[in-house]
Every structure is written in C-alpha cells, then in structure tokens.
Amino acid sequence: MTxxxxxxxxxxxxxxxxxxxxxxxxxxxxxxxxxxxxxxxEEVLAELEREVGHPINPNSGVQVADWMLEEGFAGRMTPKxxxxxxxxxxxxxxxxxxxxLTLEFRGLQKIVGTYIEPVRGYSRFDGRIxxxxxxxxxxxxxxxxxxxxxxxxGYTQWDSxxxxxxxxxxxxxxxxxxxxxxxxxxxxxxxDYSQIEMRNMAALSQDPELLRIFREDRDIYAETxxxxxxxxxxxxxxxxxxxxxAYRTPSKVVTLAVGYGIQGxxxxxxxxxxxxxxxxxxxxxxxxxxxxxxxxxAHYSGARxxxxxxxxxxxxxxxxxxxxxxxxxFLPALFYTGRRYPQSKMRAEAERQAFNHxxxxxxxxxxxxxxxxxxxxxxxxxxxPLLQIHDELVGQVRDPGVVPELAAAMVAERGGVxxxxxWTTGANWAxxx
Amino acid sequence: xxxxxxxxxxxxxxxxxxxxxxGPGAEEVEQNRGFVGQSGELLWPLVERFAGVRREQCxxxxxxxxxxxxxxxSDKKLSAAEFESCRAELLEELTWIAQPKRVLxxxxxxxxxxxxxxxxxxxxxxxxxxxxxxxERGWTVVPCFHPAAALRGGGEGKxxxxxxxxxxxxxxxxATRVSNPRWVAIDTEGWPNDPIMLTFAYRDDLxxxxxxxxxxxxxxxxxxxTVMDGDTTIVWHNALWDWRVVEAMGVREPWxxxxxxxxxxxxxxxxxxxxxxxxxxxxxxxxxxxYDDVVRPYWEEMVKAYAEGFVAAHTHVERKLSKRGKPLxxxxxIDPVAKPIKRVLTNAETLAERLGFGGPSLRYxxxxxxxxxxxxxxxRTLELREVL
Numbered sequence: 001m002t003x004x005x006x007x008x009x010x011x012x013x014x015x016x017x018x019x020x021x022x023x024x025x026x027x028x029x030x031x032x033x034x035x036x037x038x039x040x041x042e043e044v045l046a047e048l049e050r051e052v053g054h055p056i057n058p059n060s061g062v063q064v065a066d067w068m069l070e071e072g073f074a075g076r077m078t079p080k081x082x083x084x085x086x087x088x089x090x091x092x093x094x095x096x097x098x099x100x101l102t103l104e105f106r107g108l109q110k111i112v113g114t115y116i117e118p119v120r121g122y123s124r125f126d127g128r129i130x131x132x133x134x135x136x137x138x139x140x141x142x143x144x145x146x147x148x149x150x151x152x153x154g155y156t157q158w159d160s161x162x163x164x165x166x167x168x169x170x171x172x173x174x175x176x177x178x179x180x181x182x183x184x185x186x187x188x189x190x191x192d193y194s195q196i197e198m199r200n201m202a203a204l205s206q207d208p209e210l211l212r213i214f215r216e217d218r219d220i221y222a223e224t225x226x227x228x229x230x231x232x233x234x235x236x237x238x239x240x241x242x243x244x245x246a247y248r249t250p251s252k253v254v255t256l257a258v259g260y261g262i263q264g265x266x267x268x269x270x271x272x273x274x275x276x277x278x279x280x281x282x283x284x285x286x287x288x289x290x291x292x293x294x295x296x297x298a299h300y301s302g303a304r305x306x307x308x309x310x311x312x313x314x315x316x317x318x319x320x321x322x323x324x325x326x327x328x329x330f331l332p333a334l335f336y337t338g339r340r341y342p343q344s345k346m347r348a349e350a351e352r353q354a355f356n357h358x359x360x361x362x363x364x365x366x367x368x369x370x371x372x373x374x375x376x377x378x379x380x381x382x383x384x385p386l387l388q389i390h391d392e393l394v395g396q397v398r399d400p401g402v403v404p405e406l407a408a409a410m411v412a413e414r415g416g417v418x419x420x421x422x423w424t425t426g427a428n429w430a431x432x433x
Numbered sequence: 434x435x436x437x438x439x440x441x442x443x444x445x446x447x448x449x450x451x452x453x454x455x456g457p458g459a460e461e462v463e464q465n466r467g468f469v470g471q472s473g474e475l476l477w478p479l480v481e482r483f484a485g486v487r488r489e490q491c492x493x494x495x496x497x498x499x500x501x502x503x504x505x506x507s508d509k510k511l512s513a514a515e516f517e518s519c520r521a522e523l524l525e526e527l528t529w530i531a532q533p534k535r536v537l538x539x540x541x542x543x544x545x546x547x548x549x550x551x552x553x554x555x556x557x558x559x560x561x562x563x564x565x566x567x568x569e570r571g572w573t574v575v576p577c578f579h580p581a582a583a584l585r586g587g588g589e590g591k592x593x594x595x596x597x598x599x600x601x602x603x604x605x606x607x608a609t610r611v612s613n614p615r616w617v618a619i620d621t622e623g624w625p626n627d628p629i630m631l632t633f634a635y636r637d638d639l640x641x642x643x644x645x646x647x648x649x650x651x652x653x654x655x656x657x658x659t660v661m662d663g664d665t666t667i668v669w670h671n672a673l674w675d676w677r678v679v680e681a682m683g684v685r686e687p688w689x690x691x692x693x694x695x696x697x698x699x700x701x702x703x704x705x706x707x708x709x710x711x712x713x714x715x716x717x718x719x720x721x722x723x724y725d726d727v728v729r730p731y732w733e734e735m736v737k738a739y740a741e742g743f744v745a746a747h748t749h750v751e752r753k754l755s756k757r758g759k760p761l762x763x764x765x766x767i768d769p770v771a772k773p774i775k776r777v778l779t780n781a782e783t784l785a786e787r788l789g790f791g792g793p794s795l796r797y798x799x800x801x802x803x804x805x806x807x808x809x810x811x812x813r814t815l816e817l818r819e820v821l
Contacts, residue, residue, distance in 0.1 A: 001693070005701050013688040016676050125626075133673055136700035136707055139590065158625045158677065319482075319596065330703055332596035333583075335482045342471040342584060343478075349589055 004327045004365075008135060011371045014378065015133045015143070018385050022128030023163075025119060026428070029179045034116050037108050037172070044105045051098045058105040061086045067098065092272070093279050111172050114161075119179070121155030129180075131387060132160045139329050140357055141364040143388060164389050168433070178430035182396045186384065189403045189425045190432040191410060192392035193370070195220065196363045196419055197259050203415035204358065207302025214417045221252040227299035228254060228292060250276050250284065254292050258303070259359060261352035264289035307355045314354050321354045323361035324414075329353070366419055367391055370410035377406060394432065400425050434515060435500040438462040442494030442526060451492040451533035451572075452480070453523065455542035455579075456501035456510070467493035468539075475580035476539065479596045484603035492531035496523055496546045507542050520546040528569050536574045537602045544576035552576060557711030560598035560704070575602040597704040616693075617660065618668040618815035621678035622795050622807045628681045629795050630804070633659075634811040644812050646804040652682040660690050667692040668818045670709050670810070695814055698821045713813040716820050721813060725793065727806045732793040733781035740774050740784045747771035 001009075049055050056063050065083040068075070073094050076085045084090070088106070091099050123129050137144035146162035167173030182188040193199075198220055202210035213220050222233050225247045237243055253274050257267045267289040268282070277283035284292065297304040311334055314321045319332045333350035336343040371385075371393065378385055378395075382402050387394040393410075397403060407423040426432050440457035443466065452468065460470030468476055468488075477488050497519045501510045511519065523546060527533060538544040544552045548563055555578055563574045577598030582588045616635060623629030631652050634644035647655045656679075660667065667687075669675050672694045679687045699705040699712055706712055710721045747768035753761045767775060777783045785792065795803045 002701060005693075005697060008697055008701075009692065009694065012672060012694075013686075016673055016688065019673065019677065020680070135673070136696050139703070156624075319593075327701070328703055330593035330597065332479055332483065333592050336475075336478055338474060338478075340474075342475050342581075346475065346583060346592060350592075353589070 003325045007368050011368045014371055014375050014385050019130050022130040023180050023386055024183050025123040026179050026181045033175050037112050041108050044101050048101045058102040095280050115176055118161040122160055125157045129160050131163050140361040141327050174430045178428045180429040186396035187400045187425050188396045190394045191407045191421050191423045194420045194422045196391045197359050199417045200363050201359050203417040205302040205306035207300050210300055221248050224251045228295055258296050261356055310354050310358050311351050321357045325365050327361050329357045366412050373409045374406050438500035439498050440465055444492040446530050447532035448492050449534045450486050450490055451531050451536045453538050453543045454495045455540045456495050456497040472581040479599050483596050483599045496543045533572050535602055536572050538574050538576040540579035547574045557706045559594045560601045561715040594704045616668050617665050618811045620810040621675045625677040625681045628678045632808045632811040634815045644808045649682040656684045668814055670695045670814045695817045717816055728793040731797040735797045736781045736785050736790050744771045744775045
C-alpha cells in the first residue's frame with residue numbers, strides 16, 4: 001500500500017462520519033430566503049420593463065440580443081452566428097442598468113434553482129444534508145461532493161448537492177449559508193489553514209523572500225505591493241481601507257492567480273471580478289496584466305525556478321509529477337518541443353498543471369494529515385466533523401473551548417514554514433468567515 | 434463522406450506496429466499521408482517517447498479513407514453501411530498488407546471498427562489490450578483517446594490517457610496474479626435506507642474463489658464471525674458508499690476492520706476508469722452484466738401487473754335497464770383516477786411515476802438470479818484487487 005493510499009484511507013472514516021451525521025438545515029430560514037429571492041426577481045422584472053420600455057425575458061437570449069442591437073452594443077456572436085452572444089462573459093463587457101438587472105435576474109435564478117431547491121429537496125427526509133463525498137475525482141487529492149450523475153429519481157435520501165460550490169462572496173451566498181445551522185446545544189466552528197498554498201509554495205521553492213515573509217508572519221499580499229506597483233506600504237495600512245482596496249486587493253488577486261499559473265487574460269477577468277475598475281474603465285487593462293505576473297515572478301524568483309524545476313524533474317521522471325507523499329499525475333505533454341499551436345498550447349498547459357499539482361496536492365496532504373490529527377478527538381466525542389472544503393474543516397462542538405486545541409493540533413511545519421491554522425466559531429455556516 | 438478527398442494508407446509493411454485513425458483531415462488529404470496534421474503533431478512525439486516506436490516503423494491508416502464531415506458527432510459521421518464497408522476494407526488491408534502484431538486504435542470510431550462489440554466506451558477501454566480472437570488476425574488492439582480530444586475544452590487530462598494507452602500498446606500483455614487469502618471482498622446491494630443484501634468473495638487456502646450472499650438480518654452476526662477475526666483485510670469498491678449500506682444493516686463502525694478500496698487504487702494509479710464494470714472489462718477481460726439489464730425486465734413486469742390490477746380494481750360493469758325494462762348491453766366504466774393509468778399501460782416508466790411505484794430494484798428479481806448477479810460484484814472486486 002502506498003503512502004498516498006494510506007493517507008486517503010485514514011481520512012475516510014471521518015468523511016463517512018460527516019455523511020452519516022449530516023448538516024442541519026434551518027427550513028424556515030430557507031423558506032424565507034426563497035420567498036425573498038422570488039420577491040426580488042419580481043422586482044427585477046418590473047425594473048427591467050421600466051428600463052427597456054416593454055416586457056423582456058432576461059433568460060431569452062434572442063430578446064436580450066435584440067435589445068442589445070437596438071442599443072447599438074457590439075460584441076461576440078453566438079457559435080451559430082445568428083445573434084449576439086448573451087452569456088455572462090459577453091454581457092459583463094458592457095455597462096448599462098439593463099445588463100446589470102439581467103445578470104442579477106439570472107444570478108437569482110441560479111441561486112434558487114441550483115442551491116435553494118436542491119437543499120430543500122435533499123433535506124426533506126430528516127431535515128439534514130448528508131454530503132456525498134467523492135474522494136477519487138480530483139487529480140490533486142482534493143475532495144469532490146455531490147450526486148453521481150443527474151438521474152430521474154430526483155431528490156433522494158442518500159445524495160446531496162455539491163456543497164463545495166456554494167457561493168461565498170455575495171450576500172445571497174451568505175444568506176444561503178446562514179440556513180445551515182449547528183445542532184441544538186452545539187456551536188459551529190471552522191478551522192482553516194491560512195494561505196496554505198502560498199506557504200507551501202514558499203516551503204517547496206525555498207524562495208528567500210517568501211520564506212522571510214512567512215517566518216516573520218507578515219501579510220504576503222501587502223508585502224508584495226511595493227514589488228508590483230512601486231508603492232511603499234504605509235505603517236498604518238491595516239486601518240487604511242482605501243489603500244487596501246487600491247493596492248492590497250489587486251496584489252492578492254495576482255498572488256493567488258500566480259499560484260494557479262493563470263495567464264494575463266484570465267487575470268484581467270479576475271481583477272474585474274474583485275472590483276478593480278469597471279469593464280469600460282479597468283484599473284489594469286489587458287496589456288498590463290502579463291507584466292504584473294512577470295513582476296511577481298521577478299520579485300519571488302525562487303518560485304519561478306521551482307516551477308521550472310518541477311517540470312524538469314517530471315521530464316526526467318517519464319512525465320510523472322509527484323507531490324511530497326507521492327500522489328502522481330501524468331503529464332506527457334511536457335515532452336512536446338514544437339513551437340506552434342497544438343504542441344505549444346498543450347505544453348504550456350502541462351507546465352502550469354505540474355506546478356499546480358505539486359503545490360495543491362501537497363497542501364491537500366497537509367489538510368488530510370490535519371484531519372488525521374484531530375480524528376481521535378472526534379472519536380472521543382469532543383467534536384463533530386461536518387464538512388471539509390479545500391483548506392477548511394467545518395465542525396461543531398458542545399464546548400467552544402475545544403476549538404483552539406483542535407486548531408493547534410492541526411498546525412504543521414514544512415521546510416521552515418509554519419502552516420498556520422485560523423479558527424472561527426458561530427451559530428451557522430455564514431458566521432464562520 | 435467526401436469521396437473527392439482521400440488519403441491512402443501507407444508506411445512500413447509488413448510491420449509489427451499499426452496506427453489506425455478514423456478519417457483524414459485537410460492536411461492529411463493534401464499530403465496524402467496519415468496523421469500529419471495537428472493530431473499527428475500531438476500523437477507522434479508520444480508514440481516515440483512512450484512506445485519507442487518511430488513513425489517509419491508503423492503502418493499508418495484510417496478507418497475511412499475519405500474525408501469525413503468534422504461537424505458531425507463521431508457516431509453520425511458514417512452510416513451503418515458505410516461503416517461496414519470501411520471496416521471490411523480496413524481489416525483486409527491489415528490482414529494481408531500490414532500484418533501487424535499491435536494495433537493502436539486512435540479514437541472510438543476506429544476502436545469500434547477493430548473490436549466490434551468488445552468496445553464499450555473509451556473511458557472504460559482506453560489502454561486495454563484486446564486480443565483479436567479471429568484466426569486470421571494475429572494482433573492485439575489497444576484503443577486510445579484521440580489526441581485531439583485534449584484540445585477540446587475540458588479534455589486537458591485526456592492526453593495522459595492517450596499516452597498511457599500508447600505505453601500499453603508497446604508492452605506485451607503479461608498476466609500477473611497474486612493471491613492473498615486474507616482478503617475478503619465485500620459489496621452491497623440496495624441503498625442506505627433500503628439495504629437488500631451483502632455479498633462477499635474470498636480465496637480459501639487452495640486459492641479457490643468462494644463467494645456467497647448474506648441478507649441484512651444475518652449481517653451483524655456474519656460480520657462478527659467472519660470479518661472481525663483480526664486477520665482479515667476487506668476489499669471494498671467505493672467504501673464510503675458501502676459503509677452507509679452496511680451500517681444500515683446493523684454493523685457498527687465498519688471502518689474498524691483494515692480495508693482497501695479498489696476505486697481508490699484505480700484513482701491512485703491515475704488514467705483509469707473507476708467504475709467496477711469498466712475496470713473488470715479492462716483488467717480482467719470480463720464483461721459484467723448491466724444492472725439495468727438484470728433488473729428492468731422484472732421491474733417492468735411487476736409495474737405492469739400492479740397497474741393492471743389497479744385498473745381492474747377501478748373498473749366496473751354497468752348494467753342498466755331500458756325505459757321499457759329490458760336489460761341493455763352491459764357497459765364497462767373506468768374511474769377517472771384509473772384513466773391516466775390505462776392510457777399508458779405499456780410504458781413502465783410513466784406507470785411507475787404515476788402510481789408512485791419505486792424505481793428498478795433488485796428486490797423484484799427472483800432470489801437466485803439476484804444473488805447470482807450481486808455476488809459477481811464481490812468476485813470481481815477481489816480479482817481486481819489481485820491485479821491492480
């Protein structure tokens with residue numbers, strides 16, 4: 001039995017316990033949320049009619065495209081080429097209240113259709129969601145969650161919605177999470193590894209600058225600002241929300257993006273998504289995005305060297321990339337040498353995946369080790385595990401005093417970097433951030 | 434099929450290696466040479482690297498020698514008659530000209546042509562080594578994902594699968610079997626809220642494979658006697674699911690017994706299917722019966738019988754007298770509730786929905802056949818553990 005297999009087997013009892021226990025759903029809050037969403041949808045439709053001058057169905061691509069044509073908006077066509085494309089990506093390129101309302105309507109519909117309704121359906125048997133974990137779906141060792149495939153049987157007692165994909169950022173996502181509550185007498189808690197992928201990147205690359213930041217326990221996003229934008233960090237930056245929005249947020253986006261190895265194009269979109277400018281007046285235009293990534297790598301040159309090294313090790317290894325414990329991923333495209341389209345694209349993709357696999361896979365192993373470390377406490381009845389999402393463990397305790405102990409037990413250390421954990425408690429899932 | 438554009442097969446002949454695609458692209462037609470376009474650029478470096486075979490050593494051909502319409506899905510590109518004639522031509526050519534020992538079938542159309550009914554889906558068959566049983570064809574076929582599948586959105590990981598298949602194409606098939614008598618493979622039938630039975634398989638001291646089924650009420654005792662002996666390793670296939678069912682049968686904390694999981698093993702090996710049936714076909718060469726094929730006929734019969742009973746119970750014969758007091762012709766009257774049922778009496782799916790009858794389940798299958806079917810899962814899980 002390989003070490004990876006052993007690790008995966010070791011966390012399976014905990015996943016099983018999460019499934020069997022299930023996550024309590026506050027049905028009245030869920031009903032209220034659905035009513036609220038329905039009311040807001042009515043409002044949006046009315047507002048749309050007022051703005052456009054006649055009733056319009058925001059779901060109908062034809063109607064929205066017609067309206068765009070009347071307004072003189074240009075953009076991408078549909079693949080069929082018969083009208084303007086009205087998917088979210090194309091709509092976001094324009095600024096108009098109608099477009100905002102259209103997107104809001106579609107977002108609400110998604111909230112109702114993919115989250116609220118299934119949560120109600122799956123929890124109608126015993127008022128709980130029993131997450132169906134699938135530990136063998138993601139190459140890097142992350143968990144997946146949800147039903148096997150869309151079948152005819154509808155909502156059954158043994159399936160669950162995909163809890164990993166629940167929205168986090170917007171208010172609707174928060175309200176949705178507030179419907180998942182701790183059992184009576186329990187307090188919900190969340191322990192997450194703080195910036196685990198960045199820390200592992202530091203540990204694996206041994207980049208002196210990254211190591212220094214994490215050793216001195218500084219904020220990496222703020223520390224990166226001078227290198228990216230040539231602006232010094234003011235001493236009182238923690239209270240300076242203006243500076244944080246202007247510099248720390250984009251720096252955070254770039255830093256996270258680099259971890260995933262994304263290119264200028266997607267960085268541009270991510271920056272817009274995080275509120276750095278608007279589509280017609282982006283703070284970082286498309287051509288400024290690639291230099292941002294380059295500057296990041298110039299500053300943390302060890303990370304770039306590690307990226308190359310991972311690829312060359314993989315090439316020497318017959319195309320296999322391995323995490324610390326030996327979870328493997330096969331990337332034969334690393335052997336392509338061509339400079340033209342199909343080969344160059346596949347190679348670039350594989351290089352990105354190689355580094356990503358090492359960092360994400362190793363982080364996931366730390367997470368699983370952390371789960372193993374606290375599992376005896378769960379068996380002793382000190383806490384009840386509920387969810388494991390990416391780098392976060394959610395559970396509930398009778399005595400909140402246990403949580404810091406659990407968080408301390410999960411702390412690990414690699415290559416001179418402490419993999420710190422942070423914890424929060426609350427009455428429901430929304431209060432945990 | 435565009436008869437004006439064609440690409441001839443070519444390469445070394447006779448040779449050990451053959452590469453079969455589905456049809457030439459624009460570049461291939463222009464140069465009259467197989468696999469020279471984008472997919473060739475992706476394919477040949479992999480063949481060289483992972484099989485150590487150069488293009489010049491291979492017979493390179495296509496199922497259809499003419500350009501196919503790329504806009505169609507692959508099962509629509511050729512009509513049944515065209516497919517048959519292309520297939521016959523391809524087999525003639527391989528048998529008499531190229532005479533290969535190893536054939537790499539690139540893409541599902543080529544794989545279906547070479548393997549016939551032995552080919553199920555590419556997800557299941559990618560990289561399997563299939564020996565052609567025909568006496569004139571002394572070759573093995575290894576199907577692989579078309580490298581161009583990796584260029585499509587969402588197909589990034591597929592190139593690894595292609596390369597793994599090319600590795601298998603290179604290697605001579607070796608049968609390795611180890612037997613560990615301490616392994617007991619366990620599988621369950623049913624659901625956490627409706628457990629039906631548990632089946633298990635193990636090898637005795639002589640290596641003979643034994644298997645049986647246990648019904649839920651007996652499971653806790655059986656577990657105590659057979660599994661909890663301190664010397665057993667359980668082999669599950671998807672333990673996280675089976676534990677839920679086993680717990681519903683009354684076993685407490687099934688994970689206490691040392692275990693392995695064949696799904697996890699397939700996952701750790703990477704580029705493998707994870708379903709039991711697909712794994713059994715790929716690694717054991719065993720075609721397992723489909724759950725639906727076993728269960729559906731019995732279930733449909735049951736649903737229809739129930740529906741007929743329902744309709745009969747809601748039907749009565751009305752006998753009236755005419756104004757003169759003479760008996761009229763008796764009239765059959767159906768209650769309004771039964772009308773929507775009577776209308777769809779041949780459609781089990783709709784009947785089940787309208788009558789609130791549950792979906793297909795092993796419960797409707799006669800006991801012996803159900804056990805026979807269910808036990809196979811445990812047997813294959815054990816055998817898979819021995820080869821994976």
